[in-house]
Amino acid sequence: MKNVKNNKSFLIPLLAFLFICVISCSSNNSQSQKGRDASIIAKDACQGVGIVGKTSRGSKGAPILILEENHASRAGQIQHAITLVRLHERYGLKHIALEGYLKERSKITTDWWITATQNLNPEAKERVAVRLLKEGEISSAEFLKLIYNDISLYPVETTTEYPVGLDEKSYLAPLLYLLKIAEQSIREEHMPKLKQLTEDFKQLEKGDNKELVEKKRKEIFDYILSVDSWAQAKAKALQDVDVIMPEDQQLAMVEEIVNRAEKLSLKFEPEEKEAMEQYLEFFRKRIKASKTMSLSAGTIADQPDVSVVVTVVGAAHTEGMCSMLS
Numbered sequence: 001m002k003n004v005k006n007n008k009s010f011l012i013p014l015l016a017f018l019f020i021c022v023i024s025c026s027s028n029n030s031q032s033q034k035g036r037d038a039s040i041i042a043k044d045a046c047q048g049v050g051i052v053g054k055t056s057r058g059s060k061g062a063p064i065l066i067l068e069e070n071h072a073s074r075a076g077q078i079q080h081a082i083t084l085v086r087l088h089e090r091y092g093l094k095h096i097a098l099e100g101y102l103k104e105r106s107k108i109t110t111d112w113w114i115t116a117t118q119n120l121n122p123e124a125k126e127r128v129a130v131r132l133l134k135e136g137e138i139s140s141a142e143f144l145k146l147i148y149n150d151i152s153l154y155p156v157e158t159t160t161e162y163p164v165g166l167d168e169k170s171y172l173a174p175l176l177y178l179l180k181i182a183e184q185s186i187r188e189e190h191m192p193k194l195k196q197l198t199e200d201f202k203q204l205e206k207g208d209n210k211e212l213v214e215k216k217r218k219e220i221f222d223y224i225l226s227v228d229s230w231a232q233a234k235a236k237a238l239q240d241v242d243v244i245m246p247e248d249q250q251l252a253m254v255e256e257i258v259n260r261a262e263k264l265s266l267k268f269e270p271e272e273k274e275a276m277e278q279y280l281e282f283f284r285k286r287i288k289a290s291k292t293m294s295l296s297a298g299t300i301a302d303q304p305d306v307s308v309v310v311t312v313v314g315a316a317h318t319e320g321m322c323s324m325l326s
Contacts, residue, residue, distance in 0.1 A: 170278040
């Protein structure tokens with residue numbers, strides 16, 4: 001893979017990106033590790049492009065490395081690809097398990113790639129694959145599958161545990177609940193400012209500046225939350241874009257919000273209750289998915305002649321899968 005290793009534009013990260021390699025070390029797999037500890041393998045593979053966040057020792061099977069992914073980050077995909085190339089060339093990586101790759105769906109194939117690049121020499125094929133990766137057309141795992149014939153991609157999720165996503169109402173349901181909880185703490189001294197904010201909002205709605213309308217809406221929302229420190233803290237945690245909360249913690253927090261609303265005997269419209277239930281069900285399924293993915297990765301690692309297994313998952317799964325694998 002001369003071109004992949006020497007292509008400087010491929011090797012230079014676009015931005016700093018943090019992922020966590022989690023290693024489940026085997027005590028009897030020294031040959032696959034080439035005489036080195038699995039934590040050293042991880043540090044070597046992600047040097048300059050990632051951080052080993054946690055290591056632990058399992059009882060059997062090949063080392064398992066979890067690569068924490070930001071699904072929307074092209075830079076992250078490039079840095080993962082660098083790590084995967086190193087693992088393949090230095091440690092014999094051939095087995096990659098993928099979040100979102102469903103066992104009931106069609107298998108990922110490279111027939112289209114073989115047809116499209118049949119007239120290209122190996123070096124030209126690698127350049128095309130690198131370009132597709134940099135432009136966000138393929139993931140790091142797909143990139144490895146294109147440039148190495150011996151890579152296997154494994155589905156590790158099931159359809160029943162993979163909800164499509166949350167619609168806007170469901171996504172915002174916890175914040176709506178927090179708003180109604182905070183409203184119970186509004187007192188007479190809060191009313192003048194709240195009234196002024198509401199009048200300003202109504203005036204802005206008459207215009208066509210949607211940005212100012214949304215800004216004022218958020219100002220009202222933040223002010224109402226400010227009268228209830230408990231609700232304010234929960235809302236801040238849910239909206240913090242710099243911290244990805246593990247799914248089990250997020251589910252526990254929202255269940256706590258629902259319980260508080262019930263204790264306060266708050267009334268919600270049927271569609272509001274349904275939106276909240278959809279939110280809770282989404283995270284219950286994703287927690288089950290973490291268990292399924294961990295078991296699937298372990299099954300791959302227990303197969304003979306497997307040197308190392310990589311599982312690529314979203315950041316919210318990482319902590320739960322760390323605990324399960326260790």
